[in-house]
Amino acid sequence: MRLFLALLSGAIFGFGLALSGMMDPGRVRGFLDVFGAWDPTLAFVMGGAVLVMAVTWVVQRRMTRPAFAVEFNLPGTQLLDARLIGGSAMFGVGWGLSGLCPGPAVASLATAFLPAAIFVGSMTAGIFLHRIVTRG
């Protein structure tokens, strides 16, 4: 059941990304282009997703454990540090240059393989580099 839910969750996510227009780097770039021909679509996507999840968190707080796992595994840190801000800024620069973030990039392997594979390969290298730099 856990494995099925993981696949189902990923598949609904991928389908939603395709429907939302977020697998179009040009459209995502349009949202970030506030001084140009601004495209607000991404705000509707984020709004819809946050709306569902805001209700979900209310439900989560009333549950003692997840339906199909022993316990909740949630981030507990509250620290606003340089890593959080520096890392997020780096991510934002890469996002602005390419119009891609991790979800749409991975899902696009199904629809625009070559450019998506270049991005995902490069992203994997970035993750690996981070691992080397931070853990030796």
Next chain:
Amino acid sequence: MILPGFPDAQPLEGLLGGLLIGLSAAIMLLGLGRIAGVSGMFARATTIEDGSPPWPIAALFVGGLVLGAIVYRLVLGPVEAAYPPGWGWLAVGGLLVGFGTRLGSGCTSGHGVCGMSRLSPRSLVATATFILAGMATVAVVNMLGGGW
């Protein structure tokens, strides 16, 4: 549906897609007790990161993203996408996205959707930071004449 003043926007498709992304994250949270953060799941699926979540969960979630896009294509047709010209944008962008999301512990899904909806201060700060950095990057690129 057309949004007045923004003829190219897709508010209805965006909202519906967003609701599905929220549903996906809700299944992950209430079913498996985890955050549906793509950057973390992907890092775990590649085995570059070890520990939590278990590898099969991460791998199936990541595989599911691709499967969902395949199903969309089979049912509703091709996915429209305009890519930057040349590999450079994608290669440099990917490197920064990979390193940055690990250093900052999340991306648009983990911080933007799951964390913001939980009113996590870290996620609010992270999301504001990457959106502002993205907007600044696009503005600078346009100013330098490199807009695509």
